[in-house]
Amino acid sequence: MTDHTIRRAGRFALAMALATTALTGAAFAQDCTTKIGAVLPTSVDWGKPIAETAQFVVDQVNEAGGVQGCKIEMILRDTQVDPKVGVDAAKALVDLDGVQVLIGAVSSGVSMPILTSVTVPAGVAQFSCCSSSGAFTALAKEGKTKGLWFRTFATSNVQAVVGAKVAKDKGYKSVAVLYKNDDWGQDIGKLVAEHLQAQGITVTASVAINDAQPSYRAEVTEALAGQPEAVYLALYPTEGISAVREWLSLGGTQNMILANSLKSDEFRDAVGLQYLGSTQGTDTSSPRVASADAFVASYKARFNAEPNGPGLANSYDATMIALLAMEAAGKDAKGADIAAAVARVTDPAGTPVTADAAGFAAARDVLAGGGTVLYRGATGNVRFDENGDVSAPAVIWSFTETGTQEDTYITLEEVDALVGGSN
Amino acid sequence: MIGLLSYAVFFSTVASILAIAVLGLNLQWGFTGLFNGGVVAFFGAGAYGTLILGGTPQADHLGGFGLAYPLALAGGAVAAGALAWVVGILTLRLRHDYLAIATFGIAVTFENVMRNAEALSGGAKGFRGFERPLRDLFGDGFAYNLFFFSLVLTLLVAVYLFLERLVRSPFGRLLRAIREDEDAARSLGKAPARVRLTSFVTGSVIIGLAGGLYATFYAFISPQDVLPTLTFQIWAMLIVGGAGNNRGAALGAFLIWGAWTASGWALSRFAPVEAQLYTGSIQYILIGSIIVAMLLWRPQGLLPERLVLSQSGQPVKPRQQGA
Numbered sequence: 001m002t003d004h005t006i007r008r009a010g011r012f013a014l015a016m017a018l019a020t021t022a023l024t025g026a027a028f029a030q031d032c033t034t035k036i037g038a039v040l041p042t043s044v045d046w047g048k049p050i051a052e053t054a055q056f057v058v059d060q061v062n063e064a065g066g067v068q069g070c071k072i073e074m075i076l077r078d079t080q081v082d083p084k085v086g087v088d089a090a091k092a093l094v095d096l097d098g099v100q101v102l103i104g105a106v107s108s109g110v111s112m113p114i115l116t117s118v119t120v121p122a123g124v125a126q127f128s129c130c131s132s133s134g135a136f137t138a139l140a141k142e143g144k145t146k147g148l149w150f151r152t153f154a155t156s157n158v159q160a161v162v163g164a165k166v167a168k169d170k171g172y173k174s175v176a177v178l179y180k181n182d183d184w185g186q187d188i189g190k191l192v193a194e195h196l197q198a199q200g201i202t203v204t205a206s207v208a209i210n211d212a213q214p215s216y217r218a219e220v221t222e223a224l225a226g227q228p229e230a231v232y233l234a235l236y237p238t239e240g241i242s243a244v245r246e247w248l249s250l251g252g253t254q255n256m257i258l259a260n261s262l263k264s265d266e267f268r269d270a271v272g273l274q275y276l277g278s279t280q281g282t283d284t285s286s287p288r289v290a291s292a293d294a295f296v297a298s299y300k301a302r303f304n305a306e307p308n309g310p311g312l313a314n315s316y317d318a319t320m321i322a323l324l325a326m327e328a329a330g331k332d333a334k335g336a337d338i339a340a341a342v343a344r345v346t347d348p349a350g351t352p353v354t355a356d357a358a359g360f361a362a363a364r365d366v367l368a369g370g371g372t373v374l375y376r377g378a379t380g381n382v383r384f385d386e387n388g389d390v391s392a393p394a395v396i397w398s399f400t401e402t403g404t405q406e407d408t409y410i411t412l413e414e415v416d417a418l419v420g421g422s423n
Numbered sequence: 424m425i426g427l428l429s430y431a432v433f434f435s436t437v438a439s440i441l442a443i444a445v446l447g448l449n450l451q452w453g454f455t456g457l458f459n460g461g462v463v464a465f466f467g468a469g470a471y472g473t474l475i476l477g478g479t480p481q482a483d484h485l486g487g488f489g490l491a492y493p494l495a496l497a498g499g500a501v502a503a504g505a506l507a508w509v510v511g512i513l514t515l516r517l518r519h520d521y522l523a524i525a526t527f528g529i530a531v532t533f534e535n536v537m538r539n540a541e542a543l544s545g546g547a548k549g550f551r552g553f554e555r556p557l558r559d560l561f562g563d564g565f566a567y568n569l570f571f572f573s574l575v576l577t578l579l580v581a582v583y584l585f586l587e588r589l590v591r592s593p594f595g596r597l598l599r600a601i602r603e604d605e606d607a608a609r610s611l612g613k614a615p616a617r618v619r620l621t622s623f624v625t626g627s628v629i630i631g632l633a634g635g636l637y638a639t640f641y642a643f644i645s646p647q648d649v650l651p652t653l654t655f656q657i658w659a660m661l662i663v664g665g666a667g668n669n670r671g672a673a674l675g676a677f678l679i680w681g682a683w684t685a686s687g688w689a690l691s692r693f694a695p696v697e698a699q700l701y702t703g704s705i706q707y708i709l710i711g712s713i714i715v716a717m718l719l720w721r722p723q724g725l726l727p728e729r730l731v732l733s734q735s736g737q738p739v740k741p742r743q744q745g746a
Contacts, residue, residue: 042701042702043704043706043707075691075692076691076702077687077688077691077702078687078702078706080652080706080707081647082647082650082652082653083641083643083645083647083648084437084648084653085683085684085687087437087641088433088434088437088684088687089684089687089688089691091430091433091434092430092684092688094426095426095427095429095430095433096426096427096430096688098426107647108548108549108645109549109643109645109646109647109648110647112549112551112643112645113641113642113643116552116641116642116643117640117641117642120563121563121564121567122564133548133549134548135545135548135549135551138551139551181541186541186546187548
């Protein structure tokens with residue numbers, strides 16, 4: 001035996017000893033670990049903070065003692081915003097790591113194939129912070145998500161329903177709808193027409209407005225033909241200005257209802273405030289609740305920055321609700337049980353809990369006693385409808401000399417009532 | 424254990440689908456020397472075509488023809504072929520890098536059309552697929568994935584055997600003749616333009632078939648599936664596996680897709696927590712390095728093209744390594 005091999009053997013023994021110590025050390029620190037999966041676009045600049053926020057939640061919950069007495073380990077996989085990569089990562093998390101909860105993805109184009117080909121077949125609960133496509137609602141309505149899909153991102157439905165409310169409150173009997181001809185515009189245009197009709201208001205026309213046309217005379221004439229008392233505009237400022245100028249010059253009504261996309265000084269100045277006196281707009285709003293402020297404060301304390309990126313509050317809530325639901329569902333719960341338990345932690349009649357470690361600990365006690373919890377999250381009191389969608393508070397606004405003013409604040413409860421009432 | 428098996432089947436399904444696409448590109452580039460920089464357009468045409476033809480009626484866009492699955496899949500492949508025919512007539516007079524740029528432009532155009540033509544493709548929100556074929560028989564779980572994998576594998580083998588026969592036929596020799604020296608081929612009375620077009624369309628039909636299988640498997644397609652990244656991935660598979668060798672092309676698909684997914688898995692498992700957020704970037708570096716290393720040290724690919732010297736009347740051909 002040479003000197004060399006002896007040294008190597010010695011080093012090996014040392015490594016073994018170290019490894020053993022490390023293992024036993026770990027065993028003392030925690031009895032068990034529950035894995036959850038996250039598939040988020042960490043290789044994209046705006047995706048990284050979303051993932052950091054999810055990890056932040058996991059750290060807070062572990063600080064509060066974990067879920068069902070077990071530490072949570074979040075295995076984070078990058079989607080690279082590539083559906084193939086995201087689906088493969090999700091499948092690996094489900095099959096190899098046995099996760100029952102999946103956080104993600106951000107893009108609808110990644111979340112959807114994960115949902116249809118991984119989580120639904122495997123019965124895993126999926127929570128997305130930011131996927132906005134209406135395709136998810138359609139899928140859920142057909143029962144094909146099996147109730148396993150949740151997202152904490154409000155859909156266009158909130159604005160559409162509030163737009164219909166404005167029309168009803170003002171007593172309009174007939175409304176024409178002009179919408180931008182893209183995915184957002186088509187979605188909201190369709191929704192607002194449905195909600196108007198549900199309120200008993202006649203929709204005289206729904207007209208698509210394409211980008212960058214020199215004139216919208218044909219479209220405006222078509223919309224005017226039904227002689228509507230008001231017009232709903234889901235347009236961006238550039239086309240909105242041209243279309244509204246032609247609308248007014250052809251004798252169209254000044255009773256306008258605007259989506260938040262027209263909440264711009266450019267639009268007001270180009271059209272002229274004197275024509276916008278009876279115009280009101282809608283917008284979704286960040287919640288006016290203490291829990292939202294608490295999230296901002298704790299985020300600042302942790303990351304030393306404002307949570308201004310897209311989807312951060314949504315990511316926080318998606319992760320926290322997932323973990324609360326795991327706690328509510330009990331030990332070794334399957335994805336379907338966890339999905340079913342979401343209602344127990346977002347129950348409007350439940351005990352309110354805050355969005356932090358203390359809130360999680362409080363929720364654990366309530367849930368252990370068989371009670372239900374109302375999670376007051378970073379985006380307010382989150383509540384999912386039967387399709388896994390959430391709503392958000394809304395505002396009705398109008399233009400002023402200097403900008404816009406808020407006319408009405410509609411709380412989440414009122415929005416829910418409106419959405420529920422018109423369905 | 425069942426988890427590992429289940430994942431292996433899932434992985435192999437995706438890798439096999441990609442392998443079919445790489446085989447299609449191999450016919451174009453490996454055997455005919457056509458630099459197709461727009462692989463994703465033909466892949467996407469197959470994917471959208473299959474879903475439009477086989478889908479159930481949807482409120483807001485084209486589709487809902489509800490054709491039987493084999494017809495829908497074939498229709499998708501034909502759609503890819505039709506696109507290739509039009510593109511080919513317009514661009515195949517271009518050589519090498521010019522053809523690459525033109526086809527790349529076609530792919531970007533394709534993606535933008537799919538993103539905006541709501542009535543055709545569902546626009547940015549994507550196109551929902553149909554129930555996967557024979558789902559009622561196999562359910563939703565592992566059994567179904569196993570069935571679908573065997574379907575994909577069968578098609579992969581069929582495409583492989585077809586191409587092997589094709590490139591060994593006189594037509595295959597003609598392809599290589601055009602690749603090596605078009606003028607010489609023309610001087611022998613051949614019509615390179617027509618042969619190039621035939622090869623381009625055939626390769627694109629195969630790529631479209633892969634697209635159709637892909638969309639069926641995920642039951643969803645959106646403009647995000649047809650970004651230029653996919654073209655790059657398929658090219659990387661061909662370069663690493665070995666252009667001009669069908670076995671190499673299929674091997675390359677499994678290796679590169681394996682490296683792509685395994686590096687993500689390994690990083691998520693073994694990288695320290697602080698590095699977790701950067702695994703995406705590290706992964707790009709790793710995969711880029713593999714490709715650079717291949718190009719530096721083994722530019723002919725892992726399985727290089729086998730030079731076939733044909734002699735009339737001799738069924739067994741002498742082979743020689745290296746190109």
